[in-house]
Amino acid sequence: EAQVTQNPRYLITVTGKKLTVTCSQNMNHEYMSWYRQDPGLGLRQIYYSMNVEVTDKGDVPEGYKVSRKEKRNFPLILESPSPNQTSLYFCASSSFSPGGGSNTEAFFGQGTRLTVV
């Protein structure tokens, strides 16, 4: 089954304690991306990756890091989480970037609910 898998689904942590949210896709997609969803602000892109070892900032990259060492994995790293990073996080993947063609369908993970206290 084609899917994007995020872990963990829920996480409560304390300010400053480094954490990693994993994302893995089994569709051999080149493009992967992280979004956060907040009430009243909608979905905003954090980082994206066009391919292995190619990453770039989205709209709200501050406080986050990513890496793309393998095609299937795209972890999101919060080196020193703060309460304003409390949010619902989504990983997405598609064959190519959203502007890469008319047949590019995006698939999303189930989300990670992060609370930073």
Added chain:
Amino acid sequence: KQEVTQIPAALSVPEGENLVLNCSFTDSAIYNLQWFRQDPGKGLTSLLLIQSSQREQTSGRLNASLDKSSGRSTLYIAASQPGDSATYLCAVPETSGSRLTFGEGTQLTVNP
């Protein structure tokens, strides 16, 4: 910069009713438009992808249309059921192509 608007923000209907959700976007130079469903606190499930060359796309009781020139898309849900209750989001590629731009969503409640 692409902006996406969805109307209405919320909709409550009785079971069995046919309904239309609206999505408008400012930059008509899009490759496609995608409709998603999101259940509370859950992930986004892709419902339909309409390519720029298409005017309609159908999946079961769902039918999505796309009018690029006017910057509009509609999602038609036939014979609504309580299980259709969710938030429906439309998304289009940002002009730069690096990401999707989402609308705020329409929260649908179908009452038994």
